[in-house]
Amino acid sequence: MLKVDRTKRILKRLDEPSLTEAQILERADLQEYIYNSSNDFFTEIGERVFIIGEEVTPSQTVQDRIDLLGIDSEGASVVVELKRGSNKLQMLQAVSYAGMVARWGLEDFRSLVSADLWEELTDFLDVDVEELNRRQRLLLVAEGYDYTLLTGAEWLNEQYGVDIRCFTVNLATDQTTGAEYLACTSVFPPPALADQAAARHRARRDHGPLKWGDWNEVLATIENEALRNFAREEIDAGRENYLRKRGIHFRLDGKSRWTLHCRIKHAYVWQRGRFLDDLSFWKTRLSDSDAVKPVKAGRALALKLLTQSDFDAFRKSVTVDAEHKAWSETGAFVNTADNEAETE
Structure with missing residues (x-):
């Protein structure tokens, strides 16, 4: 990696120690860095990829642990295996873990996360949560790869359609400032082939049949009368919606700011972007103020609607009260209230 020196008009090569030389451990350091900055x-x-756990037990019959387990936007489970240096058995581990995870049901995944994180995952997915784990993917991360591993990955991918991705991570350090950088590179498939593989997966992706034939079937499953009436009114009024995920979208200045997801007993709302004092704005309007929480590192908010007054307040807020608010997509309006909410 080269450092640009604009003053001297030169490029300077940075030091590139191995992770071992830099005393960066595999599990205590590299894995934590990725988990905390996924x-x-x-x-x-x-x-x-939405990470749902680290050091995950793939089966009660083994003592092994998956370094990181995630879900991609299409609902495929993603087994992430990390190695400091290189290890030809890395792929064998990942294949074994994927085979065990392939037997998991929906509740196995749900048991790994909190209710709030499960709601975040539901919003993250481009498919219905019921389609979770129809495919398994392997994502390997290491400083280097043995030739036999890469040829094995190519064979599994081309002959059996196993979705395997191999990435290298290499450290670079700036002795002048002490800053450290991690460079990530796709090794298999090569970048151009990786783009083609992703396009093929998207082209042949089959979401399967819808769980509900229409909104009437969705509404029939809702036990909360206030939610049922609210959803019916919005759908009948032509509000933009997504039947597969039981979602109703509310736009502001052409941008989808809120998505309301219908559940059996309540509605879960995801607010994209932030406005000044929005945490207190919602807490003073909704019955379950504890459920108003910053998510996505403060770039979004999660809300829960339960009562008739909640739905009345939400409708007025998104159509009138929030109309002239200044918005930030980066969490620039994160404040003390956010920090308090995240530590509760």
């Missing part, structure tokens, strides 16, 4: 890491390598 959105940034997976965006960097071109993946959309």
